[in-house]
Amino acid sequence: xxxxxxxxxxxxxxxxxxxxxxxxxxxxxxxxxxxxxxxxxxxxxxxxxxxxxxxxxxxxxxxxxxxxxxxxxxxxxxxxxxxxxxxxxxxxxxxxxxxxxxxxxxxxxxxxxxxxxxxxxxxxxxxxxxxxxxxxxxxxxxxxxxxxxxxxxxxxxxxxxxxxxxxxxxxxxxxxxxxxxxxxxxxxxxxxxxxxxxxxxxxxxxxxxxxxxxxxxxxxxxxxxxxxxxxxxxxxxxxxxxxxxxxxxxxxxxxxxxxxxxxxxxxxxxxxxxxxxxxxxxxxxxxxxxxxxxxxxxxxxxxxxxxxxxxxxxxxxxxxxxxxxxxxxxxxxxxxxxxxxxxxxxxxxxxxxxxxxxxxxxxxxxxxxxxxxxxxxxxxxxxxxxxxxxxxxxxxxxxxxxxxxxxxx
Amino acid sequence: xxxxxxxxxxxxxxxxxxxxxxxxxxxxxxxxxxxxxxxxxxxxxxxxxxxxxxxxxxxxxxxxxxxxxxxxxxxxxxxxxxxxxxxxxxxxxxxxxxxxxxxxxxxxxxxxxxxxxxxxxxxxxxxxxxxxxxxxxxxxxxxxxxxxxxxxxxxxxxxxxxxxxxxxxxxxxxxxxxxxxxxxxxxxxxxxxxxxxxxxxxxxxxxxxxxxxxxxxxxxxxxxxxxxxxxxxxxxxxxxxxxxxxxxxxxxxxxxxxxxxxxxxxxxxxxxxxxxxxxxxxxxxxxxxxxxxxxxxxxxxxxxxxxxxxxxxxxxxxxxxxxxxxxxxxxxxxxxxxxxxxxxxxxxxxxxxxxxxxxxxxxxxxxxxxxxxxxxxxxxxxxxxxxxxxxxxxxxxxxxxxxxxxxxxxxxxxxxxxxxxxxxxxxxxxxxxxxxxxxxxxxxxxxxxxxxxxxxxxxxxxxxxxxxxxxxxxxxxxxxxxxxxxxxxxxxxxxxxxxxxxxxxxxxxxxxxxxxxxxxxxxxxxxxxxxx
Numbered sequence: 001x002x003x004x005x006x007x008x009x010x011x012x013x014x015x016x017x018x019x020x021x022x023x024x025x026x027x028x029x030x031x032x033x034x035x036x037x038x039x040x041x042x043x044x045x046x047x048x049x050x051x052x053x054x055x056x057x058x059x060x061x062x063x064x065x066x067x068x069x070x071x072x073x074x075x076x077x078x079x080x081x082x083x084x085x086x087x088x089x090x091x092x093x094x095x096x097x098x099x100x101x102x103x104x105x106x107x108x109x110x111x112x113x114x115x116x117x118x119x120x121x122x123x124x125x126x127x128x129x130x131x132x133x134x135x136x137x138x139x140x141x142x143x144x145x146x147x148x149x150x151x152x153x154x155x156x157x158x159x160x161x162x163x164x165x166x167x168x169x170x171x172x173x174x175x176x177x178x179x180x181x182x183x184x185x186x187x188x189x190x191x192x193x194x195x196x197x198x199x200x201x202x203x204x205x206x207x208x209x210x211x212x213x214x215x216x217x218x219x220x221x222x223x224x225x226x227x228x229x230x231x232x233x234x235x236x237x238x239x240x241x242x243x244x245x246x247x248x249x250x251x252x253x254x255x256x257x258x259x260x261x262x263x264x265x266x267x268x269x270x271x272x273x274x275x276x277x278x279x280x281x282x283x284x285x286x287x288x289x290x291x292x293x294x295x296x297x298x299x300x301x302x303x304x305x306x307x308x309x310x311x312x313x314x315x316x317x318x319x320x321x322x323x324x325x326x327x328x329x330x331x332x333x334x335x336x337x338x339x340x341x342x343x344x345x346x347x348x349x350x351x352x353x354x355x356x357x358x359x360x361x362x363x364x365x366x367x368x369x370x371x372x373x374x375x376x377x378x379x380x381x382x383x384x385x386x387x388x389x390x391x392x393x394x395x396x397x398x399x400x401x402x403x404x405x406x407x408x409x
Numbered sequence: 410x411x412x413x414x415x416x417x418x419x420x421x422x423x424x425x426x427x428x429x430x431x432x433x434x435x436x437x438x439x440x441x442x443x444x445x446x447x448x449x450x451x452x453x454x455x456x457x458x459x460x461x462x463x464x465x466x467x468x469x470x471x472x473x474x475x476x477x478x479x480x481x482x483x484x485x486x487x488x489x490x491x492x493x494x495x496x497x498x499x500x501x502x503x504x505x506x507x508x509x510x511x512x513x514x515x516x517x518x519x520x521x522x523x524x525x526x527x528x529x530x531x532x533x534x535x536x537x538x539x540x541x542x543x544x545x546x547x548x549x550x551x552x553x554x555x556x557x558x559x560x561x562x563x564x565x566x567x568x569x570x571x572x573x574x575x576x577x578x579x580x581x582x583x584x585x586x587x588x589x590x591x592x593x594x595x596x597x598x599x600x601x602x603x604x605x606x607x608x609x610x611x612x613x614x615x616x617x618x619x620x621x622x623x624x625x626x627x628x629x630x631x632x633x634x635x636x637x638x639x640x641x642x643x644x645x646x647x648x649x650x651x652x653x654x655x656x657x658x659x660x661x662x663x664x665x666x667x668x669x670x671x672x673x674x675x676x677x678x679x680x681x682x683x684x685x686x687x688x689x690x691x692x693x694x695x696x697x698x699x700x701x702x703x704x705x706x707x708x709x710x711x712x713x714x715x716x717x718x719x720x721x722x723x724x725x726x727x728x729x730x731x732x733x734x735x736x737x738x739x740x741x742x743x744x745x746x747x748x749x750x751x752x753x754x755x756x757x758x759x760x761x762x763x764x765x766x767x768x769x770x771x772x773x774x775x776x777x778x779x780x781x782x783x784x785x786x787x788x789x790x791x792x793x794x795x796x797x798x799x800x801x802x803x804x805x806x807x808x809x810x811x812x813x814x815x816x817x818x819x820x821x822x823x824x825x826x827x828x829x830x831x832x833x834x835x836x837x838x839x840x841x842x843x844x845x846x847x848x849x850x851x852x853x854x855x856x857x858x859x860x861x862x863x864x865x866x867x868x869x870x871x872x873x874x875x876x877x878x879x880x881x882x883x884x885x886x887x888x889x890x891x892x893x894x895x896x897x898x899x900x901x902x903x904x905x906x907x908x909x910x911x912x913x914x915x916x917x918x919x920x921x922x923x924x925x926x927x928x929x930x931x932x933x934x935x936x937x938x939x940x941x
Contacts, residue, residue, distance in 0.1 A: 100754030
């Protein structure tokens with residue numbers, strides 16, 4: 001009989017304890033941030049936000065007006081700490097900054113090299129509304145410039161960049177989408193080092209940051225993914241170019257979809273005739289061996305794929321020819337792996353996590369290595385690469401052989 | 410709540426101003442005097458000389474010594490029966506022996522046993538009985554000098570025929586619906602269940618209205634305790650009138666202050682027949698085509714009688730759809746409020762941006778906006794029910810165009826909100842029983858307030874409270890959430906899903922437990938075994 005007053009009382013008390021994602025805010029009082037960048041100017045953090053202007057994007061209400069307004073707006077604030085910079089943002093915005101939909105965080109090279117990412121990670125891991133799934137990117141110039149570039153086909157450029165990363169990660173294994181949470185984990189891991197893709201603008205930045213740019217079919221400037229920044233602890237130590245980032249992908253067993261371009265013969269004889277091999281499935285196994293105090297990493301790569309394109313003249317129905325092709329491809333991969341390893345040794349980062357493997361398999365050897373000043377110099381690698389061309393797609397013989405036949409009569 | 414129960418219990422002994430005293434005054438006890446003039450005078454006095462009371466005096470050659478009075482109410486009797494059966498027998502030539510003045514009781518006996526060609530004839534002893542018989546549409550026949558009379562069943566008059574029910578239409582299934590006449594209704598049910606075990610217990614409820622209420626059940630299948638409980642609760646009712654079965658429902662339902670109905674009603678005889686066969690009890694009220702059904706569980710309210718006529722697969726799909734629609738119509742506006750004002754992070758970015766763009770320039774908070782739109786819809790709905798048919802198209806134009814389209818264009822309401830309200834409204838109409846869609850309609854506002862103040866936490870807290878309430882609810886002793894809580898695996902065959910008829914082996918466990926076996930096993934159709 002007297003349950004109801006009690007229940008209502010309970011209903012009123014319970015919410016006091018369930019705080020958290022709480023506090024009502026109307027949709028039209030929010031600034032939805034799609035991308036954030038962090039720069040460093042003297043002793044100040046410069047935080048730049050890309051804020052979505054909803055009316056400019058969802059044009060169906062109000063009817064028309066598409067293209068008359070920029071889909072996003074950008075503003076920068078600075079402060080001695082990142083939080084202070086954000087606090088200062090409220091001096092110039094009419095609305096509350098809303099971070100839950102921030103999809104990318106761009107750090108400038110200067111910040112990553114000189115300041116380190118420790119404080120930035122601390123700041124972004126702390127508040128409940130920031131997403132751990134935002135992608136981390138580096139840029140060599142001023143990070144805020146990237147937020148200004150308008151991307152054709154896309155309204156929200158922050159989301160677009162995230163999609164570029166996702167898409168190229170699927171089609172090109174050398175690119176890796178690194179989320180905030182993974183980045184933080186890699187930075188903290190003593191046996192591994194974080195790698196972050198670089199985002200760059202190629203072309204005339206000024207031209208592409210005005211709405212008029214979207215009116216012409218050819219873009220003045222484009223945003224694209226470039227090299228791969230490598231971290232040691234929380235600081236950026238170097239860049240890996242395209243070939244080297246592929247090598248890292250091979251070493252760290254991340255290859256899912258990759259094109260390998262290789263010459264017709266191992267000697268490289270015929271000029272301008274190249275073939276493409278598309279990796280469909282690949283696995284890399286790392287194992288360590290200790291021989292007389294010397295550490296050797298065995299890198300077993302097993303790649304299977306398709307011959308996708310060829311300009312060479314050869315009989316692909318002959319198994320020997322295929323075997324020859326496989327050898328050339330293996331040599332190509334071997335070259336990438338070895339040159340990458342040499343590069344990694346010079347910048348002293350253990351991106352593929354070799355030390356981790358040694359730690360697991362030979363703890364004693366690892367202890368010795370860990371005390372060494374340059375542990376990577378004491379490791380040699382021995383790649384063992386097996387390539388398997390599974391098929392040659394819809395045609396067997398190269399098309400160029402057909403041309404040869406036509407010449408004869 | 411206590412206030413109400415007190416009234417109910419103490420209502421009987423207290424003299425109440427509202428009830429008519431004259432009907433129950435000592436005069437009601439009067440026996441027939443035998444003096445026809447006196448009797449007729451009292452009857453006229455008691456009815457205030459109402460013009461529809463017809464008293465026809467038939468004289469005999471014995472003058473005042475032997476006169477016959479025929480009393481009936483015009484409009485309540487079947488005129489054809491009166492003219493072809495009652496009157497000819499009383500005016501027949503050989504009816505009264507001119508040579509011998511028979512005793513009044515003898516004359517009555519002759520009328521009753523030899524002449525009156527009416528099948529249902531009863532003796533009446535008091536004026537009160539005469540009056541109630543006449544008011545029920547019967548014809549009373551009094552003979553001068555006799556202290557008893559005859560009541561002949563001549564009830565008839567203008568009545569609505571059996572039509573297709575308006576509130577519950579089906580695509581497949583019988584098209585007949587109950588009418589306002591109790592006897593027609595009992596007959597409609599009897600026609601479906603031709604079994605002597607279909608019992609009817611009648612009560613007259615309403616001190617002024619004297620409404621006949623019939624309780625119908627299948628003896629041997631219905632739970633006797635439930636039947637007894639219903640009869641007891643009916644006997645406790647002491648009111649002046651019962652004009653619709655809704656009166657009875659509010660008097661006898663288990664929980665007076667629950668948004669959920671613990672009894673249901675239907676216009677369909679086939680639905681009642683199906684329920685009786687499950688062991689439920691029907692309560693029919695004269696003058697109402699809506700027949701009450703008890704006990705009822707919440708799943709029953711999501712079931713349409715058509716579920717049992719269609720194939721089981723589509724029936725199952727439709728039941729799930731109805732449950733989902735119920736949840737949608739109860740929660741959709743509150744979820745929208747909670748998500749857009751508290752938990753924007755759980756939406757995909759593009760959806761959030763699209764919603765944000767629509768809310769741009771809307772002057773009110775989402776909660777106020779939703780509340781206003783929901784109330785607007787309920788106003789439209791109520792107007793649609795009440796207004797004259799001829800203006801029907803006007804309201805749809807005003808409702809759809811002005812309030813929907815124009816409000817969005819004027820920037821008063823966001824387009825998303827109109828979609829939400831419209832879908833909520835349509836989902837509310839999916840429920841086959843109006844009573845359950847009305848509970849969603851009321852609860853919707855409660856949840857909107859919770860969502861507007863506490864977000865999803867508020868909705869969750871509300872749902873938990875609702876669940877606690879539902880778990881505690883009983884309908885005539887049967888748990889309301891049966892067969893989910895308590896969980897009865899055997900009864901799952903007819904809750905969310907409807908298994909094929911050949912698998913519907915037993916009746917619902919708690920309701921029809923007296924006679925659980927429903928049909929023979931192994932009746933699944935299969936190709937004949939080829940023995941050659």
